[in-house]
Amino acid sequence: xxxxxAEVLIVSLGATEGLRRADAQLRDSIERAxxxxxxxxxxxxxxxxxxAATDLAWALSARAAARRAxxxxxxxxRAVVYSTTTAALLWPARxxxxxxxxxxxNRPGRHGVWQRPLExxxxxxxxxxxxxxxxxLREGAPPAAARGALVVPVAAAPSGPASEERDIAALTYAxxxxxKGLDRVLAAWGAVEAExxxxxxxxxAGTNPExxxxxxxxxxxxxxxxxxxPLSTAEYFSLVRRARVxxxxxxxxxxGIAQLEALADGCMLVTSPAPGxxxxxxxxxxxxxxxxxxxxxxxxxxxxxxxxxxxxxRAAAALAPYAPAAVDALVARELLPRLLS
Numbered sequence: 001x002x003x004x005x006a007e008v009l010i011v012s013l014g015a016t017e018g019l020r021r022a023d024a025q026l027r028d029s030i031e032r033a034x035x036x037x038x039x040x041x042x043x044x045x046x047x048x049x050x051x052a053a054t055d056l057a058w059a060l061s062a063r064a065a066a067r068r069a070x071x072x073x074x075x076x077x078r079a080v081v082y083s084t085t086t087a088a089l090l091w092p093a094r095x096x097x098x099x100x101x102x103x104x105x106n107r108p109g110r111h112g113v114w115q116r117p118l119e120x121x122x123x124x125x126x127x128x129x130x131x132x133x134x135x136x137l138r139e140g141a142p143p144a145a146a147r148g149a150l151v152v153p154v155a156a157a158p159s160g161p162a163s164e165e166r167d168i169a170a171l172t173y174a175x176x177x178x179x180k181g182l183d184r185v186l187a188a189w190g191a192v193e194a195e196x197x198x199x200x201x202x203x204x205a206g207t208n209p210e211x212x213x214x215x216x217x218x219x220x221x222x223x224x225x226x227x228x229x230p231l232s233t234a235e236y237f238s239l240v241r242r243a244r245v246x247x248x249x250x251x252x253x254x255x256g257i258a259q260l261e262a263l264a265d266g267c268m269l270v271t272s273p274a275p276g277x278x279x280x281x282x283x284x285x286x287x288x289x290x291x292x293x294x295x296x297x298x299x300x301x302x303x304x305x306x307x308x309x310x311x312x313x314r315a316a317a318a319l320a321p322y323a324p325a326a327v328d329a330l331v332a333r334e335l336l337p338r339l340l341s
Contacts, residue, residue: 006038008339009077011066011095013058013087014041016175017233018257019100022132022154023083026098026331029155029324033332035340040069042087051111055086055103062087079339081130085140088122089115096339097123098130098152101254101277102140128338132255135277150334153279156260156322159237168203169196169304171243171267173258175206175230178215181249182207184272188247188296190222196304201226203243205236240265245303247271249296256280263287264319266312270299283318287311 008030012023023039030037042065045057062082070076070093080095082088088097102123103115123129124142129149131137137149170189174182182204189202201224208229212219219227231239240246246262247270253259259269259280269284270291285292288311290302320326 005074006036007078008035008037009069010037010039010081010083011062011087012039012041013062013084025155029328029331032328033336035336040065051107052113055115058086059089063090063092067092085119089118094125094127096128096130097126099136100132101136104140105276106252106254133277133279139277150338152335153322153327154257155324155327156264156319157324158264160241162266163241166242166244168239168243169200170202170245170247171239172204172247173206174204177207177212177217179251181251183217184249184296185247186222188300191297192300193224203228203239205231243267245270250274252276253278260322263315268303268307268311270303272296287314
């Protein structure tokens with residue numbers, strides 16, 4: 001049985017909640033421009049021990065998803081978009097590649113031994129490169145391919161009405177706690193929590209004490225920290241809208257969508273510099289340089305004890321290029337003519 005024909009097929013790796021939301025957002029933006037789009041989602045493979053093996057399993061799954069979607073379509077799509085370079089590595093048909101980062105940047109040494117050379121070929125063969133940020137393009141794209149690229153950011157907008165009371169002192173998101181630098185966030189909170197009024201807490205979303213323990217991180221050893229485990233999107237954003245500070249210290253950041261979303265919802269961003277195309281980092285520095293640096297504890301002190309009163313208003317202005325309407329306009333005006341030509 002054939003499915004209704006789509007003009008744009010998005011092959012979604014969907015390894016994280018952020019990637020899944022980004023792919024759904026792109027599909028919806030394309031359809032608001034009057035072009036039918038569909039998503040072919042890769043099935044999650046079983047856990048494997050190495051990054052190289054994990055990427056191979058995901059690439060095979062993405063290829064299978066693309067093949068199924070192409071076989072089921074009543075006519076071929078006019079464009080195929082592979083979401084992430086991993087999804088494109090074993091592609092069954094040439095297409096555009098959308099990515100937040102490349103294996104060249106985030107798979108050093110043996111972790112990317114087979115991915116990096118194949119990725120370079122795929123990016124050179126792609127019909128269009130669609131990096132999330134200029135930083136992602138600079139970090140990993142071949143110069144010849146980069147000349148025809150179009151940066152298509154993931155939108156960040158308020159998730160709902162602003163909370164009347166910011167009753168959560170600090171919030172962090174730590175799915176993959178080691179990569180997110182949860183140990184550094186906990187150390188910073190531990191240095192300042194005794195200075196804070198009774199009842200203030202650091203809330204940790206996206207992980208649990210068992211996962212943290214496997215990563216060698218002792219959450220229970222730091223006072224006034226509460227881990228919430230995985231949350232639904234609605235539950236998570238209800239917390240973001242109540243938080244005064246979003247704090248993070250990633251060891252590498254491929255984009256920083258959680259940070260951009262926190263800024264959009266009115267949080268102050270306390271963060272440390274990190275390698276990678278960290279799109280939220282220059283925005284945070286411009287908003288309040290006191291809150292960005294290696295001394296995360298001092299950033300927390302300044303944010304919680306001496307906040308700038310116009311921070312949220314200036315953050316909203318800085319995020320104008322990430323507004324859904326701005327991204328929709330970019331998709332309609334520039335992306336679709338290139339994809340469908």
